[in-house]
Amino acid sequence: MPKDHGIGASPKRREDVRFLTGNGNYTDDINKHGQAYVHFLRSDIAHGTIKGIDTAAAAAMPGVVKIFTAADFEGVGGVPCGWQVTDRFGEVMQEPKHPILAEGKVRYVGEMVAAVVAESAAQARDAAEAIELDIDDLPAVVNMKAALADGSPKVHDDLTSNLCYDWGFVEENRDAVDAAIKDAAHVTTLELVNNRLIANPMEPRVAIGDYDRPSGDSTLYTTSQNPHVIRLLMGAFVLGIPEHKLRVVAPDVGGGFGTKIFHYAEEAFCTFAAKACNRPVKWTSSRSEAFMSDAHGRDHVTKIELALDADNNFTAVRTDTHANMGAYLSTFAPSVPTWLHGTLMAGNYKTPLIYVNVKAVFTNTVPVDAYRGAGRPEATFQLERVIDKAAHELGVDPVALRRQNFITEFPYETPVAVAYDTGDYNATMDKLEEMADFAGFKARRATSEKNGKLRGLGINCYIEACGIAPSNLVGQLGARAGLYESATVRVNATGGLVVMTGSHSHGQGHETAFPQVIAEMIGIDESMIEIVHGDTANTPMGMGTYGSRSLAVGGSAMVRATEKIINKAKKIAAHLMEASDADIELKDGNFSVAGTDKSVAWGDVTLAAYVPHNYPLEDIEPGLEETAFYDPANFTYPSGAYACEVEVDPETGKVSIERMLAADDFGNIVNPMIVDGQVHGGLAQGIGQALLEGCVYDDDGQLLSASFMDYAMPRADDLPFYEVDHSCQTPCTHNPLGVKGCGEAGAIGSPPSVVNAVVDALRSAGKDVTHVDMPLSPSRVWEALNG
Amino acid sequence: MTKVSMTVNGKAANGDVEGRTLLSSFLRDQLGLTGTHVGCDTSQCGACVVHVNGEAVKSCSILALEADGAEVATIEGQAAEDGTLNTIQQAFQDHHGLQCGYCTPGMVMSATALLKDNPKPSEAEIRAYLSGNICRCTGYHNIVKAIMAASGQDVAIAAE
Numbered sequence: 001m002p003k004d005h006g007i008g009a010s011p012k013r014r015e016d017v018r019f020l021t022g023n024g025n026y027t028d029d030i031n032k033h034g035q036a037y038v039h040f041l042r043s044d045i046a047h048g049t050i051k052g053i054d055t056a057a058a059a060a061m062p063g064v065v066k067i068f069t070a071a072d073f074e075g076v077g078g079v080p081c082g083w084q085v086t087d088r089f090g091e092v093m094q095e096p097k098h099p100i101l102a103e104g105k106v107r108y109v110g111e112m113v114a115a116v117v118a119e120s121a122a123q124a125r126d127a128a129e130a131i132e133l134d135i136d137d138l139p140a141v142v143n144m145k146a147a148l149a150d151g152s153p154k155v156h157d158d159l160t161s162n163l164c165y166d167w168g169f170v171e172e173n174r175d176a177v178d179a180a181i182k183d184a185a186h187v188t189t190l191e192l193v194n195n196r197l198i199a200n201p202m203e204p205r206v207a208i209g210d211y212d213r214p215s216g217d218s219t220l221y222t223t224s225q226n227p228h229v230i231r232l233l234m235g236a237f238v239l240g241i242p243e244h245k246l247r248v249v250a251p252d253v254g255g256g257f258g259t260k261i262f263h264y265a266e267e268a269f270c271t272f273a274a275k276a277c278n279r280p281v282k283w284t285s286s287r288s289e290a291f292m293s294d295a296h297g298r299d300h301v302t303k304i305e306l307a308l309d310a311d312n313n314f315t316a317v318r319t320d321t322h323a324n325m326g327a328y329l330s331t332f333a334p335s336v337p338t339w340l341h342g343t344l345m346a347g348n349y350k351t352p353l354i355y356v357n358v359k360a361v362f363t364n365t366v367p368v369d370a371y372r373g374a375g376r377p378e379a380t381f382q383l384e385r386v387i388d389k390a391a392h393e394l395g396v397d398p399v400a401l402r403r404q405n406f407i408t409e410f411p412y413e414t415p416v417a418v419a420y421d422t423g424d425y426n427a428t429m430d431k432l433e434e435m436a437d438f439a440g441f442k443a444r445r446a447t448s449e450k451n452g453k454l455r456g457l458g459i460n461c462y463i464e465a466c467g468i469a470p471s472n473l474v475g476q477l478g479a480r481a482g483l484y485e486s487a488t489v490r491v492n493a494t495g496g497l498v499v500m501t502g503s504h505s506h507g508q509g510h511e512t513a514f515p516q517v518i519a520e521m522i523g524i525d526e527s528m529i530e531i532v533h534g535d536t537a538n539t540p541m542g543m544g545t546y547g548s549r550s551l552a553v554g555g556s557a558m559v560r561a562t563e564k565i566i567n568k569a570k571k572i573a574a575h576l577m578e579a580s581d582a583d584i585e586l587k588d589g590n591f592s593v594a595g596t597d598k599s600v601a602w603g604d605v606t607l608a609a610y611v612p613h614n615y616p617l618e619d620i621e622p623g624l625e626e627t628a629f630y631d632p633a634n635f636t637y638p639s640g641a642y643a644c645e646v647e648v649d650p651e652t653g654k655v656s657i658e659r660m661l662a663a664d665d666f667g668n669i670v671n672p673m674i675v676d677g678q679v680h681g682g683l684a685q686g687i688g689q690a691l692l693e694g695c696v697y698d699d700d701g702q703l704l705s706a707s708f709m710d711y712a713m714p715r716a717d718d719l720p721f722y723e724v725d726h727s728c729q730t731p732c733t734h735n736p737l738g739v740k741g742c743g744e745a746g747a748i749g750s751p752p753s754v755v756n757a758v759v760d761a762l763r764s765a766g767k768d769v770t771h772v773d774m775p776l777s778p779s780r781v782w783e784a785l786n787g
Numbered sequence: 788m789t790k791v792s793m794t795v796n797g798k799a800a801n802g803d804v805e806g807r808t809l810l811s812s813f814l815r816d817q818l819g820l821t822g823t824h825v826g827c828d829t830s831q832c833g834a835c836v837v838h839v840n841g842e843a844v845k846s847c848s849i850l851a852l853e854a855d856g857a858e859v860a861t862i863e864g865q866a867a868e869d870g871t872l873n874t875i876q877q878a879f880q881d882h883h884g885l886q887c888g889y890c891t892p893g894m895v896m897s898a899t900a901l902l903k904d905n906p907k908p909s910e911a912e913i914r915a916y917l918s919g920n921i922c923r924c925t926g927y928h929n930i931v932k933a934i935m936a937a938s939g940q941d942v943a944i945a946a947e
Contacts, residue, residue, distance in 0.1 A: 016880040019888025020872060020895065022822015022862035029821035122807070202826045202834055202889040202923050254824070254889030255923050287827035507887030507924045677883045677929060684926030708831035708921065716917035716927040721910075746926075 006520035007737075010673035013512040015505070024252045027206035027223045032280035035208065036065050038273060039124035040266065040283070041114040041131050042292065043106035046140035046364040046701020047153070050104055053114055054132040061130055063123030066277055068115040068269070070103040076272065079265050080237035081329040082229075084478040085338050085360075088168030093360070095164075096156040098328040100238070100265045100272070106135060107155055107327035108364050109703050110292025115269060117277055121284065140701035144301060144322040144361040155327055155362040164325050164334065164360035169342040170416060177355035180316035184307035188390035193773045194378045196299035196324065196695040197688075198711060199371045201506075203254020204285040205294065209270030213278060217245050220271045224250040225260045225504050226544020229481065231536050233263040233331065239272055243536075246271075250534040253506035257685070258370040259294045260506065261546045262331035266293070291706045296695055297371020299324035300337060304382045306390055314351040314405045319382065321358045323368075330369035334360065339477050340375030340468070340547075346414035347383045348425045348461045348639060349405040354415045364701040370546065372685055372747040376464050384460035384752035388759070389770055398756070399438075402461055403429060410730075418465060420637045422730040423665060425461060431663040431728055432459070432641040444645070444658075445764065453647040455658070456761025460752035463639045466548035466741030469632035484631035485549070486541050487557040489518070489565050491624035493610035495603035497529045499561075502542015503554030504533050508678070508743065510550060513671045517555060517737065521562050523588040524602055540627055548741030551670060552636050552732065559736045560628035568624060569605045575616045576600050576608060636732045636740040640664035644753040648761045653782025655691055655758055661723040662749060667731040667740035675742045679724045682746020688714040689747070690754035694775045712775070791855050795820065796864025804851045810844075811835045813851035814861060822862040822892045826921070833920030836893040836900075837861045843900035845919075862892035865899070875899055875937045882942070884933035886924035894920050898934045907938050 003009040018024050055067045079098040086092055097103075102113045114131055118124035141147045141155055147162040155162055168174060181187055208221040218241055224230050227248040234248075235241040253260060266283050273281040285293065300323050307316040323337035342356040391398035406425040413419050441457050448455035468474060471482035488500040497518060503510060515529035532538050545554070570584040573591035577584075583594045592599040608615055609624040645659040662679055669675050692712035696704040705711040731738030751774065758776050762769040762785055772784045788803040795818060802817040814820045814837070823846055826834035830848040837846045838860040866872050872880065875898050885891040894917070901908060901916045908916065913934050914927070922930060932942045 012880050013883065015888070016885055017870075017872070019885055019891050020862075020876040020879055021866050021870070022820065022892055024822070024888050026821070026824070026889065028825075029815075122805070200923060202832060202887065202921065203824070204826065252888065254826075255887040257923065287829065287832070509886070673883050677886060677925060680926035680928040681886065681924045682926075685923075707829045708827050709829050713831075713921050713923070714926075715921060716931065717911075717914040719914075719927055721931070722926065722928055 005526055006516055007670050009516060010671055011512060011516070011526065013509050015509065015511045026203055026252045026254055027208065027221050028284050030208060030221050030251070032208060032210050035280035035282050036117045036119060036277060037121040037124045038115050038117045038270065038281050038283045039121065039128045040112045041116070041128045042289070043102065043111045043113050044109060045106055045135050045137055046109050047138040048106050048135040049138060050102060050106060050113065050135055052134040055114065058116060058127040058130040061123065061127035063119035064127045065117040065119065068101065068273065070099060070101045073100045076100060077238045079263060079268065080233050081334065082233065082331045082480045083335040084480065085165050085167060085334040086478060087165040088171050093165035093334055094159045095329060096159060100268055108366055109701055110366055111327070112265060117273055117281055140364040142363055142365065142697050142699055142701050144324055144363060147361050147363050148359065155364055162362045164362055167338050167358045169338070169356045173353055173355050173415065177316050177318050177353045180353050181305055181307045181318055184315055185310040186308045186394060188306045188386055188393055189303065190382070190386045190389050190771060191303045192382060192385060192771060194298045194300040194302065194381055195689060195774045197297045197371055197693050198291060198695050199257040199259035199294060199297055200713060201255030201257055201260065204287055204290045205260065205264065205266065206284045207267045207270040208280055208282045209272070209274030210280040211274040211278065217247065218271050218275065219247045219249065220267055221249045221251070222267050223253050223260055225253065225256040225506055225546055226542065227504065227534060227536050228502060228542040229544055230263050230267060234268050234271065238268045248536045250504060256506045257372045258297060258374055258546060261544065262295055262369055288707060291711065292366055292703055295330040295367050295369035296326065297368065298378060299368050300378045302382050304386045306386045308390060312394060312396060312401060312404060314349050316353040317345055317351050319345065319356045323358055323360045324365065325360050325362055326365045326367035327362060328367050330367035333367060333369040335479070336370050336375045341379045343416050343418045344376050344379035344463060344465060345383065345416050347380065348407060348463050350407045352415060365697055372682065373744040374547065376744065377748045377751060380462045380748050381752050385755060385771065388756045399429065399459060418635060421634060421733045423637060423639045424728060424730050425639060427728040428639060428641040428663045428665050429461070431725055432643055432661060435663060435723055435725060436643045436661050448647050454650055454761040454765050456646050456648065456757040456759065456764065457643065458753040458756025458760055459641065459643045460749065460756060461639065461641050462749040463637055464548070464745055464748055465635040465637060467552035467632055467636050468547050468549070469553065469635060471631050481543065482631070483543055484629050485543055485554040485557045486539065486627060486629045487554065487561045488540060488625065488627040489558065489561040491565055491606050493607050495528060495606045498532055499529065499558055500532045500539040501554050501558060502539050502544065503550040504545040506545070508545065508550060509671065509674045513551065513674055514555065514558060516670050517559060518562050521566065522586065522602060548743040551737065551739045552735055552741050553630060553632055555737055555739065556632065556735045557628050557630035560630050561626045564626035564628060565624060568620060571620055572605045572608050572615065573600050576605065576614065633734045636667065636735065638664060638666050638740040638742065638745055640745060640749055642749040642753045644750065644757040646754065646757040646761055648758060648781060650765060650785060653778035653785065655776055655781055657687060657720050659723065660687065660720055660750065662746060663728060664726045664742065664745050665728045665730055666726050666742045667729055668738040669726060669729070670739065675726055676724055678742045679746045680722050682744060683722050683750050684714050684719055685747040686750030687719060687754055690751040690774050691776050692718060789852060791851050793854050793857050793859050795859045796861060806852065808851045809847055810849050810851045810854050811846040814846060820861050820863050824889055824892060826889065831921065833897060834890050834893040836896040836920065838896060838900065843897055862895060865895060875902070878933040878937035882929045882933040882936055884925060884930045890920060890922045894922065894930055898937065902938055907940060910935065
């Protein structure tokens, strides 16, 4: 019997009512009295020298308030990067200045050159068209390998080359890995591309700057996954505003997927311009702007080698990756191909020796940063593809080869510096086999073939690392921030609770799931608990939501704060019942004295805390409000086994997903309905990457996939019903909820099985296909079949 | 500026608009009906779907002046006066057919139009009809389920 409340139940989401009735409060729905509107003039040239910006005609256009260029930002800091990587030679990465508006040169199509603030958005746009830009074209650098060649044009003239860093991990293993590959009984090599993607949350970015002259306080309303991080980065590094004079609000946010983590120049601009113009300044991104200004994702080119001994045991993995940074370093860009990718290269397997080399490269393209999974999909894709290729070369079953090499004892120290606390990879594979009916595949293939289609089955495993932590470790790795989370739990006199969390919900359902945890702890109804997030004025400090960290880190902070509340409430209850603290038990919202029939209700205790007439004032303060900061001891490690069955039309090369199955281990589950939904969405994005989505630049740095007409977003008729299961649960050992995180799993786990399935289908036609690069468009698949 | 008047969710609505003002802008900026969302500028995403004279229309792709004199229905007019969700809205909540909520108003308005024309659509018909509404969160699974449920159909799916 499923639970109807508390941990493990699936109550309907309370946030849905406002979204379903048009009463959401997204940033673009906010309008401030007297606001002006900004339109950014963006470069349509990928690389060039700015010779002149003539704003005279534009300034005379109707409604224009003020026009800004780089000259207005002298003395203002650049957009900071939040992670400094040290290369394999011990040198820190090359880090170019990232100006608010382009200085001297333009470096990608979409870079902001000037900004027009006007009375209306249309007037701002009209006036921007009247600005005369004089830019001398320079050769654009688009291809990563060409960018590193001698004599390549440089994206940044003040850097020594286009190489941001050359990272080796674990550098001490380099020679041993080389030797193991040289001595191996078998080596499988695969070269592949992890295609560049555009996150495209359905809500485009919006920023509203507001300045209150009497108090000198600035407020920024923005579409962010982490308003406190924006306050810190923009306040401390760009505009020089201390936290107590700067409030950042991220209200309802329409999806993030990583691309709303980062601090963007538009946010700093609106905050700056509101003060300069002495009125609120609003920017609403068009989708066309989003394509060329939201940070892109992925874009790795990799060679991976897997060494096996004569018994098919994995003995070593060596990878060589080029990772595109784009023209500037976005907030967390340097960490993605390094610490979020290299540390995952053990996957689910006990490979003893691993070496990962990553060259991060500047190009004349939009900055690239974290997108759902961030580094972990790239690690999983190459590893699970090369294992499939090895199984084919060796003539062994791909499931058996994986099982043979699974890590089976926990905790497990990988050779890439992480320690998995728990997992059971055979259990998720068993569950997958049960769900997928591998035995029946032959018959399903025969049916497809009768209908003139090729059918393929692909499987893969994945391991994820969520809730990146602890702060003292990530500090050593180059993070310029802590990675804890905070929560303040405020109990009101009549017993209701408000939780101020630093986590941020932009679709994940915190307002519903977080109260389930507290309801379970205290034994009260979820309707008595309200979740407040997204405003730096309410929550003491927060690191936000990304990397599947909300429940594992933010939820744990909430648990710690609630434990403090319960401890204090027990003291009050003990006083009310004239008993000892140690004898007080809390169950179903009642405090009782063990072994007696004495009890007081939750509400009696909370009332006493605020009306302390009968209260131990000499021992404890009145009131009932507690804050906790939670800094995890380790990552969490969700894992799973996925399968995909495809049909390929040999006439057209079109791939259709017939079945997509996911057996995940997320540890304990608070709300199964929400977890299912997270997996579904991840699967759709993973299938999108595998079959449909690809961000394409031409050789001149022009973005060819710059609208929903050119960039293939997955639509309802591209996708099947998914079959998902999370009954395999090995709880996390180091957080109080035993939870692991589920937000990115689907996007990490699905691309390899889709590609493995298509390759399997093509082989069934007698083609010795070893790989097809994503997206597996009809033309690429047809080419693989007929080429 | 030109005067425009229409009926929106059963109430008279008037305003002065430029010739280039889109219906989506008129609804959002002049009437304050911000439930209609704008998610693209190429008429692809469907977040702005409303009904004009009973037909589903992407409100970013018609001018406010084209809707002069029309009956317009938006997401704000779908629930009962007392806030009770209608059948389709309720099915979206029951089946977790929304996450961030941004595409949701357009999804609900499209689903409403679909069920008006086709009260018992098949899964394939629902998916084909929704190809003009992009959702980035749900992978469509629970949206399709919700629409099947709202049309009184069995939503039993393997592994659930």
